Amino acid sequence: MTRLFWISLFVWVGALAHGVELVGEPQVRVENQVAMLRWKTDVACGTRVSFGLNADQLDQKVEGGVTADHEVTLKDLKADTTYHYSLGSARQRLHSGSFVVGVSASSATAPERKSILTKVLNIFTPEPKPTPKAAPSMAQPRAPPTHQTWGRLETLRDHYDRHGADFGCRSEDDYAAQAWHFLQRGKAGEVPMKWDDSDGTLRVFDPQTRAFAAYNRDGSTKTFFRPNNSSYWQRQPGRSIKPANLPF
Amino acid sequence: MKVTHYSCPVCGFAKLKEPPRSASGGPSYEICPACGFQFGVSDDDDEISYEQWRADWVHSGMEWTSLGITKPRGWDKQKLQILPEAGA
Numbered sequence: 001m002t003r004l005f006w007i008s009l010f011v012w013v014g015a016l017a018h019g020v021e022l023v024g025e026p027q028v029r030v031e032n033q034v035a036m037l038r039w040k041t042d043v044a045c046g047t048r049v050s051f052g053l054n055a056d057q058l059d060q061k062v063e064g065g066v067t068a069d070h071e072v073t074l075k076d077l078k079a080d081t082t083y084h085y086s087l088g089s090a091r092q093r094l095h096s097g098s099f100v101v102g103v104s105a106s107s108a109t110a111p112e113r114k115s116i117l118t119k120v121l122n123i124f125t126p127e128p129k130p131t132p133k134a135a136p137s138m139a140q141p142r143a144p145p146t147h148q149t150w151g152r153l154e155t156l157r158d159h160y161d162r163h164g165a166d167f168g169c170r171s172e173d174d175y176a177a178q179a180w181h182f183l184q185r186g187k188a189g190e191v192p193m194k195w196d197d198s199d200g201t202l203r204v205f206d207p208q209t210r211a212f213a214a215y216n217r218d219g220s221t222k223t224f225f226r227p228n229n230s231s232y233w234q235r236q237p238g239r240s241i242k243p244a245n246l247p248f
Numbered sequence: 249m250k251v252t253h254y255s256c257p258v259c260g261f262a263k264l265k266e267p268p269r270s271a272s273g274g275p276s277y278e279i280c281p282a283c284g285f286q287f288g289v290s291d292d293d294d295e296i297s298y299e300q301w302r303a304d305w306v307h308s309g310m311e312w313t314s315l316g317i318t319k320p321r322g323w324d325k326q327k328l329q330i331l332p333e334a335g336a
Contacts, residue, residue, distance in 0.1 A: 056311045091294065096308065152265065157316030158279045162286070199270035214277050214288070223277040223286075227293045235292060237272040 021094075023068075026087060028099045035074040035099060037087055044068045046089035046165060055084040055098070063090070063165065077101045090165045141184070143177035150176045151220035163225035167211070179224035182206070182213050187243045194238030195246075202246070205233040212236075219248040258298045259283035259305060260330030263320075281314030282327070306331070 026039035037049055047064030049072045062072050070087070077083065081101050088094035143149060150156050160175040169175040186193045186204040194203040200217030212233065213224040227233070254264040261282035268276055268287040275288025283305045290296050305311075310327050312319040320326070 055309060154316050158314055161315055196272050196274045198272035201274055229293050232293055237274040
């Protein structure tokens, strides 16, 4: 057991030091209107492929689990069509390219373009994120409608797309509701909060799960995500505030 | 009532709803709908500089990134003119 702990610690520290990088070139295999994308990363991280008919609009996505050996299958593709894709995780695009779905079976090797982000995201901590604490089922109030809890509704889709997987959210509304529930934990004094007088931003952080959220001065949500950087909370400005002193 | 907008220091998009940083230095957490940089996350957590993000965004074709905010009319022509100078 002790040995397992030290091995896990070594892997985690190694991940901190090196970040996520591709190991070799991704492989794309296309057969019968199904494309299989496979790639390896040096450490375990999330799995996401975004794809579409236009490189400017990768409007479909398929996600997988946290692993170092990634495999995603895209089904029901159109024949005689070029698809563009990017692969990586929810927050990190490691590679992009395109493939053609022919009428007959075919295969292709992914093109060689590698995102610059791959080279600069070395601080990224790719270890599997801890599962957020299950909120108590008893006495948990139902969240108000999303349009009442999320600050700018037109931004919700982008925040959900980027951070929803951090909390296993199933929809934009689920994501917004979880952010609201997180605020209730702050208001109940369960997790620390910081108030920023300069712009009325409330910041809330759970040291146990590393969940972080920022709220507007009226309590509506700005964002909700799980930082990778261990000093993130310490570096966010604001003075500690007690629930009784909140303006809402 | 006049609505104030702010410019994205990464890509030059001129209609951010909040200043990327407040007087305290705190981030807005806004995701630029044009280049996708999230102030307070891309920089404070992922530790990517404006210049690095800009270079990658330009390299990938300066695509409009927002899924929920519609690309402005004429964006494809505008984007080439508003890009901040490297190092800005």
